[in-house]
Amino acid sequence: MLFKNVWYVADFSASLTADPLKVRMLGRDFVLFRDTQGRAHCLSSVCCHRGASLAQGKCHDDDTLACPFHGWRFNGEGQCTMIPSAATPREGIPKRARVDAYPTQEKFGLVWVFLGDEPAAAHPLFDMPEFGNDGWRMVTFTDTWKANLHVTKWVDLDQVHLHIVHGIALNEENPSRPSEHQVSFTTNGFYTDLVSHPPPRGGSWAKLRTERATVKSHLSFYVPGFTLYGRIDIGMPGSGFVNAFYSLSTPVDEENTRIFLVAFRNFMLEADKDKDHLDRNLRNVYQDKAIAEAHQPKRTPDRVQFPDIAIDREDRLLRSYWELMRSLRARGWQLDRLALDELDRRGDYRVIASPARHTDPDGWVYGTVPMIPADPAAAQAGAGARASG
Ligand code: FES
Ligand SMILES: [Fe+2]
CATH class of the missing domain: 3.90.380.10 (Naphthalene 1,2-dioxygenase Alpha Subunit; Chain A, domain 1)
Structure with missing residues (x-):
């Protein structure tokens, strides 16, 4: 019983250095990397070209991560910005040459990644008043x-x-x-x-x-x-x-x-x-x-x-x-793991939907992980129970 649309900790900030870092979460592969400003990014690690692991790639000073197989470069938004073997490497890049990118922030010495497509609906991060405080x-x-x-x-x-x-x-x-x-x-x-x-x-x-x-x-x-x-x-x-x-x-x-x-x-x-x-x-x-x-x-x-x-x-x-947990399920955020197991068995790789899919659902190489449908009535009941404490 796993959920999307949650902020998860991908690693300690100190673990994310100049090289890309592979992180497996929710049964999917992700890659973290830093751009030249030191900002952390999180992408689906499965290359949209032929499925190589972007986590084996290299960071470049144009703020991209290059795939280890054919060198396609992806920026922090998951957009391919360069195809080295093309006649015009930086022009005419197909729309589908993109991977999912997830909202990422560093707080309390941790890299937080929002794995989902509805960041506005997320439970907000908490405060950690002891962090960075001289008294602690x-x-x-x-x-x-x-x-x-x-x-x-x-x-x-x-x-x-x-x-x-x-x-x-x-x-x-x-x-x-x-x-x-x-x-x-x-x-x-x-x-x-x-x-x-x-x-x-x-x-x-x-x-x-x-x-x-x-x-x-x-x-x-x-x-x-x-x-x-x-x-x-x-x-x-x-x-x-x-x-x-x-x-x-x-x-x-x-x-x-x-x-x-x-x-x-x-x-x-x-x-x-x-x-x-x-x-x-x-x-x-x-x-x-x-x-x-x-x-x-x-x-x-x-x-x-x-x-x-x-x-x-x-x-x-x-x-x-x-x-x-029931309320997360009722909101339609629970992964349908039986359906996903079957897709994985068939070699149909699925990714966690990123926010870009919300506004632009078409033109992606990989489909998204199947979800348990939302149950608005149950979500309502949960809200009532919470209100009454
Ligand atoms: S598999 Fe990534 S560029 Fe070809
Ligand atoms: Fe315990």
Whole structure:
């Protein structure tokens, strides 16, 4: 169950250097490259001429990327601007000599790509107030999990596992029972604020919280980047010591997901504390990875079927997540993976529709990925549910 019309993280900005970079997302091949101004672009990597991978090509100082096979050059809009073997290489270029180009922006040290044809309808990017702020220290990490996109979010959003998997006690009386909390929807996701009463923590951060405390946590889910944002009190009440993390997921395909971690702390700001900070976060990440990669089925069902067995308050965040997924489906943004599997089997390569297809649907070499049709009635019901919280 994968969706177009979402801003996804293609990679860290630092990974995109002078050479083109191949990125697989939504089961399709894309290429990122920088022009002479340093601006990042994202194109479908499959050359419209004979299907070579543009990611094996070269960047040129006329702000184009040249195909590795016959040297056709494509600009950041995906337009072919030169065919070296032609009598007049820069003139008379056929209309169909173009590939799909996707809106791209760099923010928070990440390259964001909008994979879809309706950027105006997108859930807006969130803010990352800690980024670039002197009061915060940042550590980052990335990995690819052999797990479905949604499973990578369940191991983020699920509350009970915090104690069972990570050993993070939520409350003294019953360490795995979440505190009372309400979920509120926003323009690009939902959030909740939790109050818990965990026992003092161990390890090198132990001196920050020395006795039973009332600990506040804020959790947000954002559709852009399929991001979980957590802001967790680390110290005693009033200390203001916080671990803030962003856990982002980009679907490589139906069964593999690239995860990105961007974590901040506003205490122990010395660089030599970075390793401990990252290790503490990664301990949880690897525990989640083990759960996620062993999960069945490898692909989530085509339709949202959750919840099977719902147990009161612990499932609230996951229910909210599924409600959001239902709304994306209702808007006609879910890829029809069975139809796409069949097309792939037949060698009929399909691309994610880019914004240019919206205004100019004709004259493209490749067709677009089939989609589950929109369901306006369901979209309406979803909007009503969200309004009533
Ligand atoms: S395959 Fe790309 S230019 Fe021929
Ligand atoms: Fe987890």
